[in-house]
Amino acid sequence: MATTVSTPSTERRGAHVAEVLQSEFCKFRSVRSTFWTLSTAVLFNIALAGLAAIFIPGNLSAHEQSTTDPIRLSLAGVHLSQIAFGVLGTLIVTSEYGTGMIRATFAAVPQRRLVLAGKAIVFAATALIVGTASCFAAYATFEAFLSGDRVRSSIGDPGVVRAITGGGLYLVVLGLLGLGLGTILRSSTGAIATLFALLFVPSILLTLMPQAWRSTIGPFVPMQAGSQIFVATHHEPDNLGAWTGLGVFSLYAAAALTLGFVLINHRDT
């Protein structure tokens, strides 16, 4: 057997971190689910922007036209693409548990928190690029398909760049929430179900609650808080501000990730 490798087991910490990041990126790019979920997300963002531009403006009343936020309309696809980003963020962790790969991973890198951090960084960087780029593409598509000047906006208008970039940020945070839940629950179905229950169930429950509750709890519910970042104008007064909302949304993700970081070192695999 040819001995082609001989390296001391103790290396500089920086090199170690870089190696783990490379490894996690390799895993991320070498499964098909990454390509398919991201392609689907981009398709949703752009296609729904086009459809929204063609069908919605004509059906708006004069009052609605003046209160509708054009950026939010152009990012209608985020409501669907968020599912793809959420699933992708979750699968990064849970697919390893589901296939048994996690044992090979931890046997190769016993520093489990570094592995988890590597996964989060690789996902966040990719999601930020793909998410933001597809939101800008969605906005461009929306403007291109818009006929007439109703709900037209310009990229130079106040808050527009922030709102479009915010669409990308929202998708990153959402995926990280899934990644955190995946680490805690270690099961794809359990984590994905929990993620979407957390996103969609509160708003359904809120409609059943008294108005006073709706206006006090409502703004802090994950999706309600997070989606404020991609509203450029016409903020509803009850809701949190753009950055405050994203901050609250990020706290949910941070809580899930923190619990994941704590648990990952204390569990058998």
Added chain:
Amino acid sequence: MIEAVGLTKRYGRAAAVEDLSFVVPSGQVTGFLGPNGAGKSTTMRLILGLDAPTAGRVTVNGRPYTAYRRPLFEVGALLEAKAAHGGRSAFNHLLCLALSNGISRARVADVLELVGLDGVAGKRVGGFSLGMSQRLGIAAALLGDPQVLILDEPVNGLDPEGVLWIRTLVKSLAADGRTVLLSSHLMSEVAITADRLIIIGRGRLIAHTSVTELLRTGSGNFLRVRSPQRDQLTERLRARGASVTGQSDDSLHVSGASADVVGEIAREHGLILQELSEHHASLEQRYLELTGDAVDYHAPTHLVSSGNRT
């Protein structure tokens, strides 16, 4: 060298591994034996830091496994065959593991060739047979060219060709002077290559010994003696402290005295010996004898023994 001291793992009240201490010496093949459910796989996960022990500790080359930053250079492990994402190609699976330890792409190609999977390097792992998955697992274990290898039931479920391949591989690893810990529930698999044996049952250490030592001890060893003066001989042997049992074919089974002693006694008293032969229990018999109490699910004994007495 792998060293376990008082290693204990409990799940709730049930102990999977209880106060296990052993040393796997460098440069030798150590067989790790025990019936199914004895705690072999748990012990191996404890060595690799995948499970945390309830008590005790285990070190690899003097340090806990989790203290290594590039453990693939120290220890290669094959735990279960299907520990890979089915959607990844064999090459990418190994590359992802290699990158985490700073191992080159060239080495990935090398180990694929070494295990005979170079032809299917680009194929997805999900379509692999058990034998191919096992080879992939071995390839992963060899990535860092480690001195220590831990193989958990490597021949389980393999076809005869695969079994032969694993045996040849373990022999070549041993010939390289590597440290190998090889688990199996079958003595016959381990006996071929192992120098030393660790036998556990119900999570506890039953024997920690060399193969020759294991054969030397045990109740299955006796002298077979035949003599026309059977009763006289029996009397003389018993007087010297040997235990003697008469057999239905008129022979005697003698233990507690060496063949030399029996021969001397016969000469002293002018007795004729028609046969004086040493009988050793097989490793398999010794193993069954040792683990008999530790097997969770017994088949009726007469069925077992009639099958084994060949």
